[in-house]
Amino acid sequence: MTTVNFSSFTLPHLFGGLAPSAGLAEITTNIERNLAEVAVLDGSAQSFMADAAALKTLLEGGAPLGTILAQQEKGTQSLVFISPDEQEKVRAVVQAAMASWFRARQPLGYAAGRTFSAAEVGGRTAVQNLDMLVSIPSVSDSQTMPNRQVGDVMEAIHSLLTGVGFQVEILRGEGNPLVYAQRIVDPANPTVLIYAHADVQPVKEREWEHDPYKVYYKNGRLYGRGTADNKSGTVSAMAAVEAFDRAGVELPVNVVVIVEGEEEVLSPNLGGHLLQIQERLQSRGLAPGALVVTDGVNVDTHIPTIAVSARGVANFKVRVQTAEGGVHPGLNPQVPSAFQAWSVLENDVLRDEGVDLVVEELRGLVPPIPNELITSWRESGLDNRTVESILRVSGRMLDGVRLAVSGSHLLAEVGRQFSATTMDLRQIVEDGQMPGVIPHAVEGTLQLRIPPGVDADQAAEIFIQLLNHARPLGAHVAAERVGPVVSPWEGPLDHPALQIMGAALAAGYGRPSVLLPIGGSNGFLHPFSRMFPQTPLLMIGLADPTANIHGPNESLDVGDLLAQTHAIIAFLSMMGET
Structure with missing residues (x-):
């Protein structure tokens, strides 16, 4: 032997x-x-x-x-x-x-005051760290930056990362601060960047079952604002690095942790911070071999997921008008309401009976679904029936409501097709207009989501031309672009680091990972891609369909929190072998 x-x-x-x-x-x-x-x-x-x-x-x-x-x-x-x-x-x-894996399979509640494992001796637990970070209401507000409590959470993260051997700086400038932390083992070793953000969305406390700023445990989940989005990212990264220290095993790679404080307001100052970070890395002779972003999603609980693309977005202010002014509905029933005309615009002109966007000029721009994605979904058992159930839970849909997407691959329809959504709609009321008249004009915002592989400016121009030439019920339509157009993002499907992350997630969760095109957009994607164009961006995360991020009772699965920690341990180890 x-x-x-x-x-x-x-x-x-x-x-x-x-x-x-x-x-x-x-x-x-x-x-x-x-x-x-x-x-x-x-x-x-x-x-x-x-x-x-x-x-x-x-x-x-x-x-x-x-x-x-x-x-x-x-x-x-x-x-x-x-x-x-x-x-x-x-x-x-x-x-x-495997310590985190063990604890994941015995979900002890924070509320009961127990640790995840009776075998754990001393030190901080992941849940205790998460609770401490969640207790700081670090809401980012673009109108009042820098936000004091975002600064407070960055100071707390500074302390936590220092405690596990990182050299930590808080980078300041316009807007909210950012934490930059590094553990350099050897400049000759591979370097892995790990990104998380610590700012959160505001809460309406009356809609929460418990205090949103105190982690509480219920039915295998940890609840609190920022649990899934995204303070758990910092916690799992720190726990992974700490595991090597507990084992007496040298960290196999250089690790750089970046914690942002403006993700929820589209990362307006991230580019400037990344310039400073790039200078620090270059001064040490470090070239990042991978960027692990922990602000992603899992397609379902216990199903590890790598987001491989994100849609772009463009917003349009649209006015629809059917008459010169408001008229009496009893005397003038022949006049269509502007709300009716808007409904026809969205459901018949733009969509096929309210479902898929049917603008042929746009659909013709969409590239085919990569075979790697189809294979990933098939091997994971994600057929349309399963995906529909997941989408209904994620969308908090009422019984009987139809999905607004269809097709042979629902995940592709969600993440790799165009969609247009009414974001707000209001009646235009003229000065001196009496109440009780037919609404003659409405104004609202239409948001166009743009799939990967499509030129965002070209798509926005096609869409605005379509709107301005549309005549729903004969109504007059006037549209203009509002704000910048955000381009879609797509990562390489053939990069070795992606394969390593897939193997690491499979180790962490005990099942194969899924490649997912996500339907949303993130402000950090393009700044990172521009600053580190040769570095593969690998987006993982803990926001599953029941996480309800940005909404009341945000939560994460406690087992998946530790599974992600385990996966990061595996990824760092495997990257150390490259």
């Missing part, structure tokens, strides 16, 4: 599954026994023991313990054996790298 030296026995081997081995079987049997004891003490034995057994199987390479022992008795030469003097080193790596 072959003896494996610890120098070659790295975390990627663990995460990828090992060949059956007696030495590793002993380690994982002890892990299973210890986990079972913790589970019994806490009253959650059934699910916890099952997951402990699943972990044991993963580490053994998929072979049952009995098979391993039988093979060893027969002297099978294909076995890989870890010598006894290496077992303690392996045990330390396993305990540190």
